[in-house]
Amino acid sequence: MMNRDEIIKIVSANDTTVLSFPNRGPWGSSYYRGNCSGYIPAFFIWKYDAASVAEIFAGSGTTSDLCKDMGIPYKGIDLNPEPARKDIITMNILDDQVELPDEFYSADLCFLHPPYPGINNVRYSTGMWHGTAEEIAQDIQEMDWKRGMQAVNHAIMRGYNAMPAGSFEVVLVGDVRSKGQYHSMIADLIRPTELHQLFVKVQHNCVSDRSGNTYNRSDRALTAHEMIAVFKKPSGYEIAYVVPHEYKLDVRDSSMATWKDLVAAVMRKLGKESSLDEIYKEIEGHKKAESNPHWREKVRQTLQSGPFSHTGRGKWSFAA
Ligand SMILES: C[S@@+](CC[C@H](N)C(=O)[O-])C[C@H]1O[C@@H](n2cnc3c(N)ncnc32)[C@H](O)[C@@H]1O
Structure with missing residues (x-):
């Protein structure tokens, strides 16, 4: 006591x-x-x-x-x-x-x-x-x-x-x-x-x-x-609750991922020098591509401006 x-x-x-x-x-x-x-x-x-x-x-x-x-x-x-x-x-x-x-x-x-x-x-x-x-x-x-x-x-x-x-x-x-x-x-x-x-x-x-x-x-x-x-509790009637919700989706389908995020994820996954066709194939049919009719241009633009290098034979890799 x-x-x-x-x-x-x-x-x-x-x-x-x-x-x-x-x-x-x-x-x-x-x-x-x-x-x-x-x-x-x-x-x-x-x-x-x-x-x-x-x-x-x-x-x-x-x-x-x-x-x-x-x-x-x-x-x-x-x-x-x-x-x-x-x-x-x-x-x-x-x-x-x-x-x-x-x-x-x-x-x-x-x-x-x-x-x-x-x-x-x-x-x-x-x-x-x-x-x-x-x-x-x-x-x-x-x-x-x-x-x-x-x-x-x-x-x-x-x-x-x-x-x-x-x-x-x-x-x-x-x-x-x-x-x-x-x-x-x-x-x-x-x-x-x-x-x-x-x-x-x-x-x-x-x-x-x-x-x-x-x-x-x-x-x-x-x-x-x-x-x-x-x-x-603020009042007698009010319930204003927040429940954490679990989401799982592919980065290629995420509206929140930027083009740089997406191309970086693809280049990491391919893990080697890759042609534009190989890169497009990874992205084609996914929501991010479907949301932009000019997505191929977007991918090329991102490859040129992001942490990627053009190896000279029409291929791209993640910059070392
Ligand atoms: C972490 S202990 C609480 C210990 C307490 N703070 C003490 O100092 O002794 C959690 C308690 O939840 C009870 N419990 C588990 N499931 C329950 C349920 N569905 N409804 C009510 N009590 C439950 C268990 O019997 C246990 O006594």
Whole structure:
């Protein structure tokens, strides 16, 4: 237990967008995988002067315990059929037939620390607690990246729709590396309204620190932070969301690629001295060519002005 003044003294000393709390505090359980420091919700309760808190993904009860010490009402939900605290109820946030508890409709702050989909060594329904096959299928941790991020974004929208105008939604997310793939949750996060502010949470004592991993010889650095996105609800009715969307197309069909981009891509692909006919063949029939009746002239003009050299035998190559 800590008292409100002690907590506020600690969090208010860190009043920047880089949140660094080496201790997690006496709240929740450090054994619960993916638990977070109670100083994180404490900082936002202090910062936004929140008089009540609601939480999706309540886990080991960190925010529940903290709110008791802060002396404010709290309500949480989690998929766990045996919730860690009395003020946490069992609920699948992906089931839209089930309504969120009333407290979500009046809380000043809605906190979400979702599962990080695709991390292999963190398990909720098959580790921290034991779920039925149905619960396991709804556990966001068990989902692959794409489905998991859709589920996280669904949860963010559900929290947002319940929130009263003027309240804050605070979402703590991380980076995931699994099977050689790197993903960053913040990059794929839905934004239900204008972003109010972004924070960096410095990671302390995480499992990847202790494993002694160093990435000296890799072209990626060791992840030592998480990110926190804060949204402030402007009005009662408005939803103005942005969802990151994945596009995949051939550069030869892209209206955004310039002629220099396109010819450079073709010359790199051909990888050798090439005749105009060979170059045309790569471009013909693609949207960029179809959009310009004089595309062959455009290609010749680009070859003459860009990083390409005319080798003298009617052939062109990428300039060395
Ligand atoms: C990262 S943990 C939260 C940890 C928490 N911040 C703490 O300090 O203990 C994510 C939680 O999401 C829960 N969860 C997974 N899928 C869910 C779903 N579909 N609906 C509700 N909760 C879910 C898991 O049971 C887990 O407790």
